Structures are given as C-alpha cells and as structure tokens.
Amino acid sequence: MSTNKGSKPFYLKPPWQILFDLVRLYKMNPWDINIAYLLSTFLTEMKKEGFIDFAASGTALLSSSVVLRLQSERILKMEEPPKLPQLPPSEQIPPPLQLPFRYEFTSTTIENLLTALEEVLKNESIQRPVKLTPIELPSPDFFKEHDRFFAEIESRIDEFYNVLKNMGTEEAIPFSRLVQNKSKQEIVRIFLLLLFLASKGLVDLFQEEEFGEIYITITGKVEEYERKPTTT
Known part of the structure; x- marks a missing residue:
C-alpha cells in the first residue's frame, strides 16, 4: 500500500x-x-x-x-546521594585586644612640684662627699736604689752565691729561710738573684706541692763557676 x-x-x-x-x-x-x-x-x-x-x-x-x-x-x-549544602566558611573573629590605657597628659599642682623639689634637695644633702685618697708615689731614692741594684747585678749574684754555699750544699735550702725577717723589696731581690743563678745552672729550684715551699739546691757546676775569674 x-x-x-x-x-x-x-x-x-x-x-x-x-x-x-x-x-x-x-x-x-x-x-x-x-x-x-x-x-x-x-x-x-x-x-x-x-x-x-x-x-x-x-x-x-x-x-x-x-x-x-x-x-x-x-x-x-x-x-547518587544528595549533596550536602555547602555552608559558607565561618570566619572566627577574635575578640578585641584590651590595649593599655595611658594618660598622655596629667595635671600637676604647684604643691606637688614643691614637694618633689624638697625631696631632691634632702637626698643631695644626705649624700656624703666622696673622699679621694691621693696615690703616694715612691720617693726618688727608691728608683736610684733600684737602678743601682741592676747596675751591680753581677757582683750581687756572686755575693749571694757565696752565701748559699756557706749555708751548705748537701741539703736543700728552703726559700723561707732566706727571706726570714726581710722586707718586701729585699724578698723580691733575693728571688731575682735565685732566678739568675738557676738560669746559669748553678742552683735548682723545686716545689714538693703547688703553691708550697720553694727549695734551693746547689748543682755540680760549683767548681766550674769558681774557676771563672770574678768581675769587680
């Protein structure tokens, strides 16, 4: 069809x-x-x-x-499961900070100023003046004697060495025995003379304990030193 x-x-x-x-x-x-x-x-x-x-x-x-x-x-x-409605993100606003309140302008009366000035004047009157103690310089004779000691160092070394030999060469001599009843200046000079003798090998210095007594012994170079002509 x-x-x-x-x-x-x-x-x-x-x-x-x-x-x-x-x-x-x-x-x-x-x-x-x-x-x-x-x-x-x-x-x-x-x-x-x-x-x-x-x-x-x-x-x-x-x-x-x-x-x-x-x-x-x-x-x-x-x-498909229904989609959950998306909530807008919540912004957490922190609480306002409590700023310290400071007065920039203060009212002061004349009485307050006078009271403050009186306290300052009282404190100044209470303070004692500082006393300065002058430094006492050594007399010129000290420097002259000091220079004379170093000028005559060789002869003084010989004299001091003879003193040590007369004290004995067999036993160690304590340093306290040498400086007994001596002044500070004389103690320093004796110690310097010992250092000169030790540098020449004529004496030995030793300590049995730290910060203890210093002992002096005369070495075997005595004969060699005695053969040398002494300087005058």
Whole structure:
C-alpha cells in the first residue's frame, strides 16, 4: 500500500513524529515516551506501506537509543546521594585586644612640684662627699736604689752565691729561710738573684706541692763557676 504524493509519511504524524524531532525529544521527560510502543507500531505501519524506508528506520533507531540513554542517566542520577549544602566558611573573629590605657597628659599642682623639689634637695644633702685618697708615689731614692741594684747585678749574684754555699750544699735550702725577717723589696731581690743563678745552672729550684715551699739546691757546676775569674 503506497502513500499519496501530497500527504506526509506516517512517521511524521503523531505519535511517531517525536522520534524525528530531536530538539523536542531532549526537552521532554524520557520516561513519558513509550519507546516500545512507538517502535512496534512503527514496524507495523512500515510493513503496511509495502517497502522499508531505511533512512526513516535509522532515524527512529537513533532516537530510541537517545531515549534509552536519557532514561539510564535519570536512574543513575537518582542513585547518587544528595549533596550536602555547602555552608559558607565561618570566619572566627577574635575578640578585641584590651590595649593599655595611658594618660598622655596629667595635671600637676604647684604643691606637688614643691614637694618633689624638697625631696631632691634632702637626698643631695644626705649624700656624703666622696673622699679621694691621693696615690703616694715612691720617693726618688727608691728608683736610684733600684737602678743601682741592676747596675751591680753581677757582683750581687756572686755575693749571694757565696752565701748559699756557706749555708751548705748537701741539703736543700728552703726559700723561707732566706727571706726570714726581710722586707718586701729585699724578698723580691733575693728571688731575682735565685732566678739568675738557676738560669746559669748553678742552683735548682723545686716545689714538693703547688703553691708550697720553694727549695734551693746547689748543682755540680760549683767548681766550674769558681774557676771563672770574678768581675769587680
């Protein structure tokens, strides 16, 4: 059975026309379209025409796949858990800082000023003047005697060495024995003479304990020193 030339093909009439209008198809609810009914009736009407329109059949098949895809997307969307409403981030505003309150201007009376001045004057009167003790310089004779000692150092070394020999060469002589009842100046000179003798190897100086007594022993170089001519 053939259609008239002036009439529309059956698939452009309701209810099959939805399969050939994709713009309207996307706007409709896919679950409102009975795709099984449309395809079965479409095949029945196509058989009644007596020939198969492959272009129309392909368009109907494409529209059917689109409807099935839209239905599947709706099902998957329903299975997704609902999204929690996103609350705006809460900004925690810190409490205001309590700044120290400072007075920049103060009121002062004349009585307060007079009282403060009296206290300052009292404190100054209480303070005792500082007494400066002058430094006593040694007399010029001290420097003269000091220079004379170093000028005659060689002869003094010989004299002191003879004193040590007369005290005995077998036992160690304690330093405290040499400086007994001596002044500080004489003690320093005796110690210097001992250092000169020790540098020449004529005496040995030793201590049995730290900061203890200093002992002096005459070495075996006595004979060599005695052979040398003495300077006058």
